[in-house]
Amino acid sequence: MHKYGTTSEHLGKIAVAFRKHANRNPRAVMKDKPLTLEQHQQSRMIADPFRLFDCCMENDGACAVVITTEERAQDLARAKQRARVEIVATVQGAPKGYSFGSFTNANIPDEIYATGGTEQMANRLWNNADLKPLDVDVAQIYDHFTGSVLMQLEDFGFCQRGEGGDFIDSGALHWDGGSLPTNTSGGSLSEAYMHGLNHVLEGARSLWGESCCPVEDARVCLVTSAAGVPSSAILLRGH
Amino acid sequence: MNTQAQRWFPNSMPAPLVDAHTHPWWQACTEHRLTAQHCKQCHHAHIPPAPICSECNSSELELVTLNGRGILYSYTAVHQAVSPEQTLPFIIAVVELDVGGTACRNSVRLMTNIVDAEPAALRIGDQVRVIWETISEYVSIPRFMLVKQGE
Numbered sequence: 001m002h003k004y005g006t007t008s009e010h011l012g013k014i015a016v017a018f019r020k021h022a023n024r025n026p027r028a029v030m031k032d033k034p035l036t037l038e039q040h041q042q043s044r045m046i047a048d049p050f051r052l053f054d055c056c057m058e059n060d061g062a063c064a065v066v067i068t069t070e071e072r073a074q075d076l077a078r079a080k081q082r083a084r085v086e087i088v089a090t091v092q093g094a095p096k097g098y099s100f101g102s103f104t105n106a107n108i109p110d111e112i113y114a115t116g117g118t119e120q121m122a123n124r125l126w127n128n129a130d131l132k133p134l135d136v137d138v139a140q141i142y143d144h145f146t147g148s149v150l151m152q153l154e155d156f157g158f159c160q161r162g163e164g165g166d167f168i169d170s171g172a173l174h175w176d177g178g179s180l181p182t183n184t185s186g187g188s189l190s191e192a193y194m195h196g197l198n199h200v201l202e203g204a205r206s207l208w209g210e211s212c213c214p215v216e217d218a219r220v221c222l223v224t225s226a227a228g229v230p231s232s233a234i235l236l237r238g239h
Numbered sequence: 240m241n242t243q244a245q246r247w248f249p250n251s252m253p254a255p256l257v258d259a260h261t262h263p264w265w266q267a268c269t270e271h272r273l274t275a276q277h278c279k280q281c282h283h284a285h286i287p288p289a290p291i292c293s294e295c296n297s298s299e300l301e302l303v304t305l306n307g308r309g310i311l312y313s314y315t316a317v318h319q320a321v322s323p324e325q326t327l328p329f330i331i332a333v334v335e336l337d338v339g340g341t342a343c344r345n346s347v348r349l350m351t352n353i354v355d356a357e358p359a360a361l362r363i364g365d366q367v368r369v370i371w372e373t374i375s376e377y378v379s380i381p382r383f384m385l386v387k388q389g390e
Binding site: 002044045046047048097107113 | 328333358
């Protein structure tokens, strides 16, 4: 915010977009609780600039993912009349000097201090998958806090460094007409805090066409893990 | 001014977690000496102390005493209490420490608190200096305060 002029309203628009998605999702903890930007701005401060609605929830719950061979997946997909979801590429890691990142390490390099710390990892992901940000139809971005979503949008190259606020202002994250529909289940901020595994599930749902906020003809979905700590990400493709 | 008696945080706050590598650093704190780990091989400075240098892997390391001055690198005002007895808001800050007068080749940052300041009065780049909060004869914690003009 100091470096690029990002505002609390930018962060609030992330929370509002994800809540809008959750309001369509019967599984979402926040299904019946709409959120306006005004309500976000009036919510109590937790740790400046994060207000209550910039922080994810705490809740109980469970989810699971079954990963199998391509052959078996084809059989299952046929039986369920669903698309087969391929894990195109996966990465994990952290930049040099990161240890636990900006959350606990005051000595990470200055040039990556105001980032999610996932840019190098993101570049490896694009290379490994032979895909680029523009190929992504829908994204599930780990959202323990709104700010980490903004930084990962920049890290993964959906916009330039420092332009995350403008990207959010453009309405990019909304399922209905946004250029990068993101957290179509509501994410950790509004669906449930399942430590990101619900993002993986929603990634599969969005490629099956079974999301509550469906993105037409979605073929490629990015799913990321946390920013600010050693992280990971996957690219999924529906067949 | 008796700085020994100054307290900003209640005893119910979590105590520092000390291990074999960081014990000498906390020991220096009880003597109100702010130190950084200095690598005798490549002169890299590091906090917290580690068993080997993160830059050259040397284990020839020592603690050097810093002058306790620094620059406010980043900060946040926290409005959510860790302990119910706490005064809110409190400030968590990252301070870039001055390594002037040592052989260290890089400055080193410390996560700490700014005390005796309103959050609205803080600006990134402000000059700060260490002030010690003595918890017990075994534990002193370095906090920082803004350097007043002419100080």
